[in-house]
Amino acid sequence: MLLIHNTMDHTAKLSPEEMQGFLKDCMNYINRLVSEGKLKGAQPLVKEGKIISGSKGSWKDGPFNEAKEVIIGYYHILAKDIDEAIAIAKENPEFAYTATARIEVRPIRTIEKSTGFLYPSQK
Amino acid sequence: MTENTVIDQPAIHQLVDHLFRHESGKLVAVLTRVFGSDNLDLAEDVVQDSLAEALTQWQYRGVPDNPSGWLFRVARNKSLNILDREKRQQRYSAEVRAGLLAGGSLESSLDLLFSEQEILDDQLRMLFTCCHPAISPDSQIALALKTLCGFSVAEIARSFLTTEENIRKRLTRAKRGIREAPVPFDVPAGAELDRRLDTVLSTLYLLFNEGYNATTGEDPIRYDLCGEAIRLAGLIERHPAIRDRSAVCALLALMAFNSSRFKARQDREGRLLTMAEQDRSLWDRVLIANGFDYLRRSAEAGPDSIYYWLAAISAHHALAPDYASTDWSGILGLYDGLLRMEDSPVVRLNRAVALSMVEGPQLALQELDRLQEDATLQTYPYFYSTRAEMYLRLQQFPAASACLEKAIACSTLEKEAERLRERLAFCREKIS
Numbered sequence: 001m002l003l004i005h006n007t008m009d010h011t012a013k014l015s016p017e018e019m020q021g022f023l024k025d026c027m028n029y030i031n032r033l034v035s036e037g038k039l040k041g042a043q044p045l046v047k048e049g050k051i052i053s054g055s056k057g058s059w060k061d062g063p064f065n066e067a068k069e070v071i072i073g074y075y076h077i078l079a080k081d082i083d084e085a086i087a088i089a090k091e092n093p094e095f096a097y098t099a100t101a102r103i104e105v106r107p108i109r110t111i112e113k114s115t116g117f118l119y120p121s122q123k
Numbered sequence: 124m125t126e127n128t129v130i131d132q133p134a135i136h137q138l139v140d141h142l143f144r145h146e147s148g149k150l151v152a153v154l155t156r157v158f159g160s161d162n163l164d165l166a167e168d169v170v171q172d173s174l175a176e177a178l179t180q181w182q183y184r185g186v187p188d189n190p191s192g193w194l195f196r197v198a199r200n201k202s203l204n205i206l207d208r209e210k211r212q213q214r215y216s217a218e219v220r221a222g223l224l225a226g227g228s229l230e231s232s233l234d235l236l237f238s239e240q241e242i243l244d245d246q247l248r249m250l251f252t253c254c255h256p257a258i259s260p261d262s263q264i265a266l267a268l269k270t271l272c273g274f275s276v277a278e279i280a281r282s283f284l285t286t287e288e289n290i291r292k293r294l295t296r297a298k299r300g301i302r303e304a305p306v307p308f309d310v311p312a313g314a315e316l317d318r319r320l321d322t323v324l325s326t327l328y329l330l331f332n333e334g335y336n337a338t339t340g341e342d343p344i345r346y347d348l349c350g351e352a353i354r355l356a357g358l359i360e361r362h363p364a365i366r367d368r369s370a371v372c373a374l375l376a377l378m379a380f381n382s383s384r385f386k387a388r389q390d391r392e393g394r395l396l397t398m399a400e401q402d403r404s405l406w407d408r409v410l411i412a413n414g415f416d417y418l419r420r421s422a423e424a425g426p427d428s429i430y431y432w433l434a435a436i437s438a439h440h441a442l443a444p445d446y447a448s449t450d451w452s453g454i455l456g457l458y459d460g461l462l463r464m465e466d467s468p469v470v471r472l473n474r475a476v477a478l479s480m481v482e483g484p485q486l487a488l489q490e491l492d493r494l495q496e497d498a499t500l501q502t503y504p505y506f507y508s509t510r511a512e513m514y515l516r517l518q519q520f521p522a523a524s525a526c527l528e529k530a531i532a533c534s535t536l537e538k539e540a541e542r543l544r545e546r547l548a549f550c551r552e553k554i555s
Contacts, residue, residue, distance in 0.1 A: 011175040015275030016143035019178045024138060026182035044179050073183070 002075040002089050003104040007067055008047060010098045018097060025093035033077065038088065040076040069100070082107060137186040143174055145354075146191055147273030150198050152245035155270075156236055157202055159216035160252055160301050160308040163270070169205065173198040199237055203229060216308070246271060247362050248308050250355060253297070254323040257304040262297035263326045264333070265290055272351045282348055283333065310364050317367065323359065324374055327352045328430070331378050346385060353378050369424035372417045373431040379414035380437035383407040394538045399446040411441045432461035451480035468497040472506055484513040504534040508543060511550075520553040 011019065033039035050061040064070050075092075079085035085105050094101040111118050147170050154166035173194055187193045206215055206229055222232035235241070253267040268274040268282075276294070280287045300306070311319050334348030356378065360371045387405035388395055418434050436457045443449035458474035471494055479487030491510050500506040507530035514523035527547040534540040 011178055012171065013275075014175075014178075015278055016147040016174055016273040017141065017278070018275075019174050020138060020141070020143035023143075023178050023182050023186075027185060030183070042183055044183055046179075 001106045001108050002077060002085070002092070003071050003106065004073045004075070004092070004094060005069050005102040005104060006072045006094065006098060007069055007100050008064055008072070009067065010072070010100055014097065022093055022097040025096065029091065029093055033075075033088070038078050040078060042073070042075040044073040045071055069102070076108075137188070137190050141273075142190060143177075144273035146194050147171075147174060148249075148271040149191075149242050149246060150194065151270045151273075152249040153195075153236060153242055154198065154202060155249060155252075155308055156241075156245045157206075157216060157219055157233060158214055160306055162214050163298055163301065165205070165214060167270070169198060169201050173201060195237060199233060203233060206233075243358070243362070244310070244364075246358055247310050247364070250323055250358065251310050251319055252301065252306050252308055254319070254326045255301070255304065255306045256319075256322055257306060258297045258300040259293075260326060260329060262293040262300070263322075264330050265293040266297040267326065267330070267355070268348075268351065269294060271355065282345055312364075316364070320359070320365070320367075320370070324356070324370055324428075324430070327356050328374060328377075330355075331381075335381055349378065349382055349385075353382070367424065369421050370428035370430055372421035372424065373428050373434050376414045376417035376421060377430050377434035377437055379410045379417060380434060380441050383410035383414065383441060392538075394542055398440060403445065406441070414438060414441065427464075429461060429465050432457050432464065436461070449480070451477055455481050468494050468500050469503075472500065472503075472509060476509060479513060479516070484516045488513045488517075502533045504530040504539065504543070506530075507533070508546075511546065515550070518553075520550045524550040524554065 011022075014022065030039065030042060047064070049064060051064065052059065052061050054060045075088075077085060077088055079088060082105065085107070089103040089105050092101070092103060094103070109119065110121065150170040150173065151163075151166050154169055155163055158165050176197055177190070177194055181187070181190075206219075219229075219232050219236075222235070223229065236245075249271055250267065253270060254263050258266065265279055265283075268279050269276070274282070276287050276290050280290045283290070310316065331349050331352035334345045334350075334352070353375065356371055356375050359365055360368060360375060365371065383406050384401060386407065387401040387403065390396055414434065415438065418431075418438055421428075421431055421434070436454055439450050439454050439457070455474065455477040458470065458477055461470055462474065471490065475487045475490040475494075478490060488510065491506075491513070494500055494506070507526045511523045511526035511530060514520070514526060524547060527543055527550060531540050531543045531547065534543060
């Protein structure tokens with residue numbers, strides 16, 4: 001799982017021409033991953049949302065701070081090992097167009113080796 | 124979890140060159156009509172927001188069939204939200220207000236403004252607003268690039284070889300000018316239209332020249348400026364409100380002829396080549412044909428603009444198979460025509476070059492001597508390098524060297540200075 005971190009307003013300073021370049025590069029990036037059979041899914045996470053904390057009786061739900069770093073999207077990829085996943089993450093156009101991007105590369109555990117337990121998943 | 128499928132290549136092709144830039148220009152124009160020219164900043168913010176939204180969504184699922192329509196819908200909805208939320212602040216134009224007072228809903232008043240013809244009209248209104256005489260020519264260009272052409276402050280700064288701070292100041296001044304004058308968001312009518320059209324065309328000509336005289340040659344953005352000048356002039360030329368198309372057609376002809384030489388103007392090191400040195404097989408024949416088409420239309424409407432004479436001169440160059448067989452006496456005659464419209468030292472300087480090809484360098488030098496006292500030419504490297512070329516043709520190498528030294532001293536562009544130094548070395552070799 002590649003979790004894309006950036007500020008919420010990371011595209012605010014891009015010029016229209018840069019936005020278009022960014023967009024084209026993203027589409028080509030996704031296309032390449034799909035055609036190589038390495039992409040399971042990718043989606044943006046929208047601005048609207050809350051951060052829930054506390055517990056029953058004292059729930060807090062704060063809004064996001066636009067200037068603060070949040071997760072803005074994810075790529076669910078298929079890679080043979082962490083190195084390949086890191087290589088794919090480094091090619092994400094986010095890095096070329098914004099200075100504030102960070103990508104968290106996290107393997108997903110699908111099976112519990114000791115017990116053979118399969119974690120629930122759509123596919 | 125959704126499955127991503129391969130995004131169709133056609134979907135990427137929906138993204139024609141500069142789509143975002145040009146859609147941004149259209150949207151800012153329409154939204155300025157909605158919010159009023161004193162709320163230009165708000166219009167720009169909404170547009171930026173809409174483009175950012177498109178970027179977020181399209182990067183994952185591809186470009187929709189009608190990207191322009193998609194952007195307009197989003198911008199319209201965002202505007203509705205703002206107008207709704209800020210009803211009390213009344214940040215909308217007198218026109219929208221009138222529609223509301225007449226009993227229309229906000230939504231229906233807005234939809235009227237988002238129709239195809241209105242969008243075209245609004246861009247023309249924006250152009251006339253940017254090029255209002257209350258704003259200085261420098262700021263006019265910066266504002267037009269920012270609003271109509273979707274350039275960022277950084278991009279404008281780069282194309283003018285200046286700082287972002289400087290451009291920001293120009294934009295602030297321009298917007299203050301619009302608020303204080305106040306400049307209505309409209310295309311003037313009647314005699315006022317003819318007067319104001321002159322200013323608009325000269326701003327576009329300035330914009331084109333900013334890009335064309337780019338002597339650094341490293342930054343392709345400078346040819347973008349030429350492209351934008353041509354696009355905006357095209358808006359005027361196509362618009363039904365413009366009755367006299369003579370000048371705008373002539374300007375389009377001039378820009379087409381000059382653009383046709385883009386590929387031939389620089390050598391591999393990026394240095395600018397003179398007309399005599401260019402490989403004419405690289406000239407763009409389609410643009411030349413366009414140029415002749417516009418020139419003919421301009422002539423039919425009456426050749427009474429400086430652009431007509433400049434375009435006709437450029438056309439003569441376009442027709443010549445090489446430098447030597449250029450119709451120089453024809454060009455000289457056109458310079459005489461141009462002088463009658465605009466008697467400036469730069470025109471006289473260029474005329475002297477044509478004169479030298481017809482009557483010889485001696486006579487041209489006499490002409491140039493008469494311009495020696497002129498203040499604008501004193502720091503103009505081309506004045507001295509032209510004199511140097513005349514002396515070279517007369518084999519007067521010491522005089523040529525002296526002129527080249529002066530040209531180098533006032534040249535501000537490294538690539539240009541490099542060329543001049545080579546020329547100077549050649550001269551000195553001949554002397555020794």
